[in-house]
Amino acid sequence: MASRVIPVEVFDLVIFGGTGDLARRKILPGLYLRWLAGQIPAEARIIGAARGELDDQGFRDFVAASIEEFVARDRKDKAAIKGFLERLHYVAIDVTGEKGWKDLKALGREGAVQAFYFSVAPALFGAIAERLRSYEIAGAEARIVVEKPFGRDLASARALNATLAQHFEEGQIYRIDHYLGKETVQNLMAVRFANILFEPLWKSEYIDHVQITVAETVGVEGRGAYYDKSGAMRDMVQNHIMQLLCLIAMEPPYHFDPDAVRDEKLKVIRALDPVKPEDIVRGQYLAGAGEGSYLEHSGNKDSRTESYIALKVHISNWRWKGTPFYLRTGKRLRARESEIAITFREPPHSIFDDHSGWRENVLVIRLQPDEGMNLKVMIKEPGPGGMRLTQVPLDMSFAEALANTMEDVPDAYERLIMDVIRGNQTLFMRGDEVEAAWAWTDPIIQGWEARGDRPQGYDPGTSGPEDALMLMHRDGRRWRGIGQ
Template sequence: MVSRVIPVEPFDLVLFGATGDLARRKILPALFHRFQIGQFNTECRIIGSSRSELTAEEFRSQTADAIREFGQDVGTTPEEIAAFTALLDYAAVDARGDAGWEEFQAKLRDDAVRAFYLSVGPSLFTDIARRLSQTGIATPQSRIVLEKPFGHDLASAQALNAALREHFEERQIYRIDHYLGKETVQNLMALRFANSLFEPLWNSSHIDHVQITVAESIGVEGRGEYYDKSGAMRDMVQNHLMQLLCLTAMEPPAKFTPNAVRDEKVKVIEALRPVPQSDIARGQYRGTNGGKKGDSYRDHAGNAASRTESYIALKVEVANWRWAGTPFYLRTGKCLRERVSEIAVYFRDPPHNIFEGSGTVHGNVLVIRLQPDEGITLKTTIKDPGPGGMRLTGANLDMTFADELPESGRPQDAYERLIMDVIRGNQTLFMRGDEVEAAWAWADPIIAGWQETGHPPQPYDSGGSGPDDSLLLIHRDGRRWRGIGT
């Protein structure tokens, strides 16, 4: 089955920070792929902007290089790249000054959707928003797109939201979390709310616990200065893992509309219990086999005394009727054995085993894989094939999207979906301001707790599964982590 491509209306997409790493690696290749399959045509335009004094032709040439280097080559031809780059224009502006804004404004059309993508540092968010508003470039129908981080704590998130709302209404603000654009994340909602099989079982009566894992095999090389001020809690848990938790635990919305979905996500965050320090494990990688010079987190971060965590695991409880008594175990870290992101839902064991002596009967495990190899697996217990009586074994019902839906074509990058949602004006997969603030209100006391105790993160070897404290966190409850990479 080939996915049906729904064209979008003509747009002017302005990409601030167009010469930066994110634009080159993700945003511009994503736009090219949407153009390549016909989702928008030559009536649409992409206007790059940064402080760099470039000509439009130089920007087109840089974009063509980025597509060839970072795009997914599925029969891309030079003619397609040339046709796409012909839609590009460029304007150098000073985000904090007056230079370039008048010339930039002259490039925009009145009869097209205006979207402003801020692929810049957070310190420039309010400056650019103010300039767009004061110059009249931003209209009441314009959209503004922001990359995380959305603040460093609750106070800064509230200040950022207040500053943005001086110039844009909430309906115009799109806070991107690329995890929400992944195919499997959206399939989690389809799995729950479009199938009568799972939803009656989706509660504490039938689910023993849930594990949410985002493991990375690489370290913080190249972004150590930023990461050392953030850490795994701020960089991953407060946003990415929180979003996965919300989609797993949320109540069915009355309808699939942006505010209905986001209302239910906010309710999950507000129902989270405070997390005691005894339910938290923090770690920092030290290199293989105890640390080889140049391989440790502290070497990569350039801070020999750093107490910033590169790994964190938490036991989280949602205090409502659906989930009372069912813990959610969250973990994320750098320099682990393999790169894997997944949600594992552990159903309770059968109440009675009639097959005594034939093998152990465990509850089913539903695994939603985000990366690599997006798909859904249900672990079941079956009879071991062959003679010899009733012997039980485990088997997986596996739906790997690339195998089950081979005609759907090249996997769609999360940025492709999210950028087109901006153009369509669909905010379902974007974080709302109160959602961001609620997440920080939950995260801030956790961070303050370990800062008050002064306990450093526990060292762990690169290429492993994390610090020992993480194992104890779940083992003391009589449970085990899924092996990373299994």
């Protein structure tokens, strides 16, 4: 089975911050791979816009170096790289001043999709949006892509949305969250809504609890000053994990349509109960294995910012009443792993005398490092000696099951940028969705700040603080092992 590649329309994509780290690591190599796959038409143009005094050739040299560093060897094709570099242009620009804007306007043309990627700090969004309009660069159908963070609380998120709304309609704004571009995340919707097998069981009557884990082995060194102003709650839970929670818990939309999907996600966020203090565990990693502690990496020896957080969350609606969702994310943990585990309830009655080997059915959706799904079911243990039960996984590793297509599957940024060009907002967050997420998050943060709570220290290379284990143990449940 070959992967189908459907070319997009001719486009002009302007990348503000075109020489920045995100552009170098993700955006530009990703665009090259879409060119290599035949998805980008020859008439397309990619325009870097940044403060540096480069010309077109200087920018092409910069992009060639990024391809060399961040693209796998077997995907480097000299002819394809040459053709891709010919699509590139550059404008030296001052996004808060007037330099370069007339040069950018001069590159405009009719008949091409206009897209503007704001790969810059959110504080600059307003200045760029205002100048795109005042210099009459962005047309009525232009699309803008904005990176997180979408504010750091409800007030700043509302202000940011209001700033963008002064110059662009909501249908033109693409708030990008790369987690939604992952193949497995989208497959979650397919598994739920394209198979009768799961959807009748997808409710509290049959599901005991859900665990969502995003674990990282890296610390915050190199970005400690930035991270110390956000923490795990703002950096991961409010956006990435919230999106995963919504896709697990949402009702079936009437159609796979951008606003229909986002309407259902918004309902989940608004149904989230306030989180009790005893259902929150925060941690900071300690020094160990030759590495510094969070306090050292953040440069703030009195920091109360968390590098780890675990939460027990409830959704007050008919589908999920009584089923807890356990969320956790952290730095310097045992392994790099992102997964969703749906644990089903026990059968109402066991017909087997020996119930000692019984374990719950669990559907595990792996987002990284190896994308795929497996369903753990009970079978008879092979051999003589009576009916002994054992648990085995029905495994579907995408790399194995779809071996002929997975190597051509675009990564999250590749997919999402192509969706921008197509004008498909399904995998992008809407403004009211972002604000609803902050409206739920803010009281949690304000609560621990008012109480003066300090994060609990935890050793690097573990599963996090001891109190996080108790969060599950007191309910008679256990976290799934990280990296196992």
